[in-house]
Amino acid sequence: MLRWILFIVFYLVISFYGFQAIKTVTKNTYIHYLFIALTLLVAANFIIQFTIYSEGRVLNPAKSYAFGFLLAFISFNLVLVPILLGEDIIRGILGIYDKVVTKNENFYLPSRRKFISQVALGLAAIPFTSLLYGMYRGKYRFRVLNYTLHFEDLPDAFDGYKITQISDIHSGSFDNKEKIEYGINLINEQQSDVIFFTGDMVNNKASEMQNWKSLFGTLKANDGVFSVLGNHDYGDYVDWPTTEAKNKNLNDLKQIQKEMGFNLLLNESRFIEKNGQRIAIVGVENWGKGGFKKAGDLKKAAQNIHANDFKVLLSHDPSHWEEEVIKDDYHYHLTLSGHTHGMQFGIEIPGWIKWSPVKWRYKYWAGIYKEMGQYINVNRGFGYLGYPGRVGIWPEVTVIELKKGTANS
Structure with missing residues (x-):
């Protein structure tokens, strides 16, 4: 009161x-x-x-x-x-x-x-x-951001391999099917080899995705669609009547992802193979500092991969990269995260300024960063949460091309 x-x-x-x-x-x-x-x-x-x-x-x-x-x-x-x-x-x-x-x-x-x-x-x-x-208008002003990243130890078969990343769908906030359909078509138009979704499919409840699963089920890539969970996917922000109801909600969300054709990684890994060579896709559950859920287990997720494998890690919260990933014994070449939304508010003029109040909370809050020879991309999010809009920080579809060698080669 x-x-x-x-x-x-x-x-x-x-x-x-x-x-x-x-x-x-x-x-x-x-x-x-x-x-x-x-x-x-x-x-x-x-x-x-x-x-x-x-x-x-x-x-x-x-x-x-x-x-x-x-x-x-x-x-x-x-x-x-x-x-x-x-x-x-x-x-x-x-x-x-x-x-x-x-x-x-x-x-x-x-x-x-x-x-x-x-x-x-x-x-x-x-x-x-x-x-x-x-x-x-701002909340559905989708844009495609393209990056090219070079790796000397990238397997030859994956030279030119294209990744599309989306994050933070937050389907419980959507109110315009036509605009969302446009965003889905934009993702498919990139014709990437693989699509990665890095968590927060819903705001709170699996039921929020029911009206949208057929649309997101149309996402297609030759090597599939892989996903991980974000902090909002666990239903932790709902006053559930019983523990069973909360568990059912999470299981329902996992089933929805399966029905959409998403390969949900729960502290586990998969390999994508081409011409006898492979890259490892590692997916952890949510791990975030500052009071957020720490269900992610990097060691468990990586138990079936080798130190010399080329690794792409899906981890919803970029604080995980800062606190654990870049310090890990394994070298994670590329980590894909989301979570911050760029606060859905800021000023970005390429080559001039990149600012949002969220930078006071997260060191790595939007775009590509490199530390200790490892990259992270923090996606600004596909949807929105809380404030039903975006100002200056637009909804994002990320396309990353992997190239063999150095940037100057």
């Missing part, structure tokens, strides 16, 4: 400054009433979705949109607060000066300046419209 009281107080305070800016710029009372109505509607919808219709930490489209609109509205008001608060401080100083120095009988507080409020509203509109755009 206390957190809701604190939330309401915070929300009303910052909304007050939003109202002050609107009132200063226009005297139209209909616009004033509209702002008040939106303020109350956004807050009420959020509270209702996260209390009356809440299933604990289970996220669905209705809850996600309630959070998204709240986030957009708060961002709008938060930009206004420091500007108008700064103006209030100056107005207060001028009022005190007028009262004390000029000996004015009455305390006079200067009026707000319309220009200041206009500038503040213009600045506030940037994050507000960006977040709304991210909800309307």
Whole structure:
């Protein structure tokens, strides 16, 4: 209860400054009433979705949109607060000066300046419209990122081998079948030799995938589709009535992946062979630092492979690579991860800037990294979670071509 009281107080305070800016710029009372109505509607919808219709930490489209609109509205008001608060401080100083120095009988507080409020509203509109755009279009703005990685010990038969990676489907958030179908077609159009999915198929429950399994079942590659589990796939964020119900949910998800033709790797490995040569595909269950599930067992997953095998590791959380993989006795040539979503918000201009607040939480948060002669690709995710959109960090299909030799050869 206390957190809701604190939330309401915070929300009303910052909304007050939003109202002050609107009132200063226009005297139209209909616009004033509209702002008040939106303020109350956004807050009420959020509270209702996260209390009356809440299933604990289970996220669905209705809850996600309630959070998204709240986030957009708060961002709008938060930009206004420091500007108008700064103006209030100056107005207060001028009022005190007028009262004390000029000996004015009455305390006079200067009026707000319309220009200041206009500038503040213009600045506030940037994050507000960006977040709304991210909800309307950004979340399905799929892009293909192509990389070429060189390895001196790559088997000759796999020179030019193409991998497509997707991650973080989060099917429980989807609300547009046509857009998802476009994304699936985009994956198949890459005509890669193999497809890897690196976890978080659902938000919380296997049932979220039922309406989408036939569509994702159309993913095809010559050497198959391989997958691993992410932290959301275990149902840990649901208040299950019994342990049996939770276990059934996980088994149902495993069955769905089987029906879709996904080869789910649970701390195990497979080999892909070409012309008498092979590469090892190693898949671990979720392993993440910072309170996330640690079901991954790298030693168990690699027990049937050899030290000199060329290895591709599927591990959902990139913190696993940082904490265990690059320090392991075995050399894992390429690790494929996801999990971070790039926070679904940031700025990326190739060759110029790559930034997201998620970098303060994860050292390796998006794209290709190399440490100790080993590579990792952190996929930005196919779907979305929480905020129902993306701003600057778009949904990603990764295509990696493996090449024999060095980059300069």
